[in-house]
Every structure is written in C-alpha cells, then in structure tokens.
Amino acid sequence: MKPTFFLAAFLILTTALHGESILAGRVLTGKTEPAVGANLYIKGTFDGTSTDADGQFHLPYLPGDSLTLVVSYIGFQQLEQLIPTGKDSLWLEFRLKPQASELQQVVISAGAFEASDEKKAVLLKPIDIVTTAGSNGNIVAALNTLPGTQSNAEDGRIFVRGGDAHETQTFIDGLRVPNPYTSNVPDLPVRGRFSPFLFKGTAFSTGGYSAAYGDALSSALVLQTKDLPEASVTSLSMMTIGAGVSHTERWENSALSAGVDYTNLGPYTRLVPQNIDWEDPVTAQGAQVGFRQKMSNGALLKAQANAQWSGFSMRHPLPENPTEQSLLSLQNDNYYGSATYHQLINEEWQLDAGLAAGYDSERIDQRFSVDRSNAMMQGRAVAIRYFENDWALKLGTEWIHSDFEEHYQDTESDIQSAFQEDYISAFAETEGYLGEKVALRAGLRADRYNLLDANRLSPRLSLAYKAGQGGQFAFAYGHFYQAPQQDWLRFTQNLSPERADHFLVNYQYRKGGRTIRAELYHKEYQNLVQLPAGTPWLAENSGEGYARGLDLFYRDRVSIPNGDFWVSYSYLDTERHYEDFPVATTPDFAAKHNLSVVYKHWIQELQTNVGLTYTLGSPRPYDDPNTPRFNDLRTPTFQDLSLNLSYLTELFGHFTIVHASVSNVLGFEQSFGERFGNQPDPNGRFTSTAIRPPAPRFFFVGVFVSIGEGSTFSN
C-alpha cells in the first residue's frame, strides 16, 4: 500500500508545483448560436473538454511551453489557436465557419440539371429519371419534365428554349452519339435509344454549357455510363410489348454483360384502339454487350456496343390525297460502339480518352423511297490537371468523321447525294473558386469544320456567387456553333456553321430537401440556314432569330411524408427567320407556356411507388398554305396526365418490380395540328391530314426480375 500512497502524493505534488491555469471561453456557430458539445483539446495531448449547453468550456492546463488549442465541431471547419507562453488564464471566443461541404458549396448552376449518385449538390438522382410517370424507361421523356423543354408529344425529341430538336446533342462518356433517338417517320414520336439503367449520371444543360461540348446550338445531354457493376446479376423483363434478358458477370476487377431484347407491338395494337391503321406494327430487336476492366494502375476501361433493328408499316394517307390510304413502311438498322479509358495518373493529372464508331441506315417507302445511311467515327482525349488550390485545367481534343449518303426515288426523280464531314476541335477550360463565395468556369473552344472550310472560336464563361446560406446567383455566357443539318448539307456545302449566343442569369435556393430555381435567358441566333424560294440548292446562312424566357423549377422532397414532387414552368418568347419562313415568326415547335408537375409517392405498406405526371403545353403555331398569312393557325392546348405504379416484390425469391403505366388517364383530346401536302389539288386547295398521337392512350405492364445478390434496380 505504501508505495502507491507515496506515488499518489508525489503526482499530486508535482501537479500542484507546476500550477494549473484555466483556458475558458465560448464556441459559437454564426453570430449567437452556441456550439453544443464541440470538442476542444490541446494538440499533441489527450487533454481536452467539450462545450456545454451554452457553448462554454473550461479547460485546466499546465502553462509551460506555448501550445495549440484545437476546436472541432461536426459540420464546421476545424480551428487551431496558438496559446502563447506565460499566460495564466485566458478567455477565448471562437466562431466556427460551416464546413464547405458539397451541399453548401457554390456550384456552377446556370443552365445545368444534373442527376447523379456520386455528387450531392444535384437536383435529381438517376432513380428519379426511371420513376417519372410517362417516361416508360425513356430518358428523354423524363427530361422533358424539366424547365426549358417542350412537351412536343408528336415528336418525342428534346426541344430546348426555342431551339429545334437537332440543336441538342447527346454525349455518352464524352463521345457524341450520332443517332440518340429511335428511327421514325414524321408525326410519330421517337424514344431515346439508350436505357436509363446504363447510366450513373445524367447532366442536362439548357444553355451556357462547358467548352468540352461543341457542335450544339442549344443544349448538351451528357450521359455517363456505370462503372464496374456491384455484383453479378441476371435480369429478365416481360412486357406487354416484348421481352428481354441480360446477364452481367462480375469478377474481381472486371465485368462482362450481354443482353438481347425483342419488341413487338402487334398483339398490343390489336387489343387497344389505335389512331393508326397498322399493317405490320412496330417490331424491334436489340442486342447489347458491355465490358469493364479495372487495370492494375487504377485505370478503368469501359467498352460497349449496341445493335438495334426495327421496322413497321402502316396504311397512311398522303397529305396530297387524304381520302386514299397508301402503305408507308420504315426499316432501320443502328449500330453504335464505344470504348473509353479513364486514368488518374497521379494527384495532379487525369486522362480520359475514347473512341467510338456508329452506323445507321434507314429506308422509308411510300410511293417514293428514301435510303439513307450515316457512318461515324470519332476519337477524343482530355487531360485534366488538378491544382492544390482546388483549381483544375482541362485540355482536350476531338475528331469526328461522318459519312452521309442518301438515295431518293419517286416516279419523277432519282436523287443521289453524299458527303463526308470532318469535325476537329480543341478546347481549354479552367474551373475553380475565387474565395469561398465565387465559382468560375472559363473556357475556349476551337472548331474546324472541314466540309464547310470554316474555323470557329467559341468563348464560354460561367460564374456562380453564393448569396447567404443555401442561396446562389449564377451567370453564363457563351458562343455556340453547329454545322447545318444534313437535310441541307446534302444539297449544298456552300454553307457555314450556324451560331447561337447564350446569356443566362439564374438564382437557386435550397434548404433541407426543397429547391427553388429561376432562370432568365436570352439566346441570339445568327447564320441560320435560309432557303430562298424554298429551294434547298440555294441555301445560305442569312437566317436569324432569338429566344428569351423564364424557367422556374421547384422541387420538394420533404413537405409531404413519403411524397416527392417537382414543378417546372417555362415561358418562351421566340421568333426566327430561317429555312422557308417568309417572315420572322414563332416556329411550329415552340409553345409559349409549358408546365410539368411530377409527383411520386411511396406507399410503404403496399411496397408501391405511385407516380403522376401532368404536362401542359400552350397552343403552337402551324401554317396553312391556303391562308395568305404564314403560321397563323394554332394547335389546341396540349394536356396529358400519366400515371405509373411500381410494385416491388419477390418472385421465386428474386427481386421483382411489377410496373404498370398509362398515359392520358383523363382522356384529354390530344392533337397537333395538320400536315399539308406540297402540291395543291385540282381545285387549287392544299389538302391536309390531322396529326394525332398513334393511340388515344398507351397502356404498359411489365415484370422485371433480377436474379443475383444485391440486385436492386439493375435491369
């Protein structure tokens, strides 16, 4: 007992001799809020304390050498304070700064809508795209519920802010996709060609986008394919319109997947009333393979290839002769393959490289025949240099070669046209922060259009300024060029790239599951293709136009328990004087007002997700050649309410989703104006056919089964 007693006394004595002092004070977050339970400790020792309910602390210490006091609190930046030697007792007050977490950081937001699992400061998750009612696995339809888009249901493509559909380019892993939509005849809606389940991230820009993307006047849709899948899985799908099977095998550092699908609308169109008189309803066969390899140096190699063969025929009146039905058929073959390589060379350098090739051939027959083929090859390389101060410099180059051929035949004419295009670009872009409140992205892109013998330089600038907690202003400006459409290039190559200048101002506020966003924009078009006297051989770049408007977006994931909704409203004012327009006027694809309301509700007891999407598009102009004024007719207001149900269950012990959806639940009268013939009838009148959806409603039921471990939402 004795030694222990001595030891205790000895220790107490030494401590007393040294003489203890007190560090005391208060820790605050913001101006007056106390930080409760903040951690204070002396660096290099185990001595410390926590703040009380008032944010106050008392920390006895031995004042000897100078020491460093560390203040740490969850969600706030760690502080270190040097305590000088020889001080007895000190009163200290600390104000902590919020941690620059991704959610609070200022981000480039003008024009940008992003869906990602990896980034936190995004408005959407990939799953949101899949569960949007009315989308039926079509990425494009889901994106058409975002502000800045149009509900042009007779077309199906994305129309952004007064821009024509071809002004949106689609990129997969940085590589441009030449035919992102399924093939169809005019007035029948197309779909996105790629399944949303292939992608881990979707960035949809409605303007002011990065210099990394070119040859697009209005919009860039940037899709990122998934990396290594989590596990091996077999997916089966059985639908009212077809079936599919795919398998993914995952090894430690690689994965291989293959799948086939078959679509046949035959049985469905016989069961459900159709507006179209089908001869051979749509059939399609698809095949996909994918490969992923993680290299020993940490690099990731991704390769995939898709093939799709589709076709149909129907009895369809020619606008010139609406009473007589003539057979119209379409056959499309599409192949697309790409390989990308991604490597973080060290902490400073990243390399991304890619190659892609595609071939698309289309044949349309109806008293005339069109044989069209498009071959494409491209390469792209991007190097990114990361600097210590959070700045990054991106340098890239790309080359796209395309080969276009068309053969048109009717009783009177036989026209062959072909051209080859080489598009070569280089870009440099820097992105980073100026202090805590300002984010900046500035880039410059140089484009070489070989066919047009034109060189163009496009500056791009994007700024964001953080205004208070959760709020930020953003601004974007840029020049955007795009080659004229193949429809004109096949007649004359004596053209130059079309141009659009974007100005965007945006305010965004987000707090705890709610986001509100407003964006004003102005877009100025120059050098648009004009067809003097409606003659494509005489096409020239004398057209111009503008688009301006306001986009509003509100998303709320918290106000309704288990409910999640977003509302998009777009106001658009646009006119252009281009193609065969005799005057500057609003084109037929542009509606002044567009509204989408997307609601999703998760019913826990039924393990069911219910989705509702309401879309409204105000009347759009179209032309009746029988009247003297151009584009003076109006389509009726478009409305649609789509409903979907996803029931999550088990089938023979495997994860299963039963999905059912129906469009136009309330039976709105949907029509999109008329299509007129090119020639007047013997009485001098132009006859027309009405443009209507293929069916008043579309019903869909599908069962998706995943066989494998941890296999949620993989089909």
Add this chain to the structure above:
Amino acid sequence: MRALIFLFSLVLSLSTFAQNDRYTAAMEKAVGELQAAEQTRDFSAPANTFERITAAAPEGEWLPAYYQSYCHIMQAVGAMQQGKPDQITAFLEKAQGALDKAKEISPENPEILALQGYIYTGHIWADPMGNGPMYSPQSVAAYQTAIEAGPDHPRAYHLMGMHLFYMPAMYGGGPERAVSYLEKAAERFESYEPASPMHPAWGSYFNQQLLEQATAKLEKEEK
C-alpha cells in the same frame, strides 16, 4: 529503503513510458465513457474523447480512430431516430474520415472492415429510396469482406444480420435471411475473446434483441 528504490524506479519508468501510460489511461477512461454512453445513448462525450486520443495516439494504434468512428455512427443512429437526415450524413462523413485513418494503420482488420459496412448501411437511413440502390450492395460486400478477413469475429455477422433484418424481403433482406447471420453472430459473441479489455466488445445485447424479434416475426409468418 526498498520502498524508496521501488518508488524511484517507478518515477523513472513513469517519465520514460509516460506517453504510453497516458495513452492507456486515456483509453481506459474513454472506453468507460463509451460504456456509459451505451446506456444513455448520448455518444457525444466519448466521440470527443476518442477524437482527442486519435489526434495524439502513438503510432500503430488503430483503436482510438476505430472507436471515434463507431461513436459518430452511433450519433448518426441518434439522428436517424430523431428524423434528421442531414445530420445523419454529417456524422457518417466524420465517421468515414476517422475510419479511413484506422484503415491506414490496420488495413485488413475485420473489425474495421465491418464498421465500413455499418457506415454504408447508415447512408441508406438518410435516404432509403435514393441511397439504397447504391449503398446496399456496397455494405453487403463490406460485411462479406470482413467475414472473410475474420471468420471468428462476431460483429460483421451481427451487422449483416441487422442490415438484412431491416431490408425488405424483395431486396434480398427479411427476417429469414437475417436469422442465419444473427445466429452465427450469437455463437461467436459466446466464444470470441477480445485481445484486451480495450478491444471492441459491443453488439451482443442488440444482437440478442434482433434475433428474438426476427425469430418472433418468422414464427408469426409461419402461422
């Protein structure tokens, strides 16, 4: 005299090994705080204490960072029970930071690998529909790696059982699948001897509770 010599040598050794002894003492005190917190469910005190120790721990000691991470996960559990999804994420991010330190010190450690799975599971609480598809396979994979690294350790089985118990059957969860893991965990909680009183020993009480709940559910289903 003998006592004096003893005392003298003790003081000497005290100054030589003071740092290590202070570490041991601090750890003993902190583990005590942790045990108290398991009752009160307020883990802020041990979280702070372990954070201090982690910052000044002797080289090669993974336990302080491990426990710091564990405390933050428990704080995330608290945030989940109070329905504060933003806080769940903040706590889990801090837990991940601490666990990354522990991993660096002891890479193939089954206890640390199991905790990694726990963090992934935690992210699902913050947003089940949004985070589930990504984090659920990751956490299952982490538990499996932990089990392979230390088949006789109980906690990876326990956490896997917990994960499966709360995961709906169609995602590959449910009481039936959970029970097999919880039972294996229970056997190992019986037999497994921690390397020291300071080594991880948590989980057996909750495992027992879960096992009872899961068995009760199964019996109900059979009826």
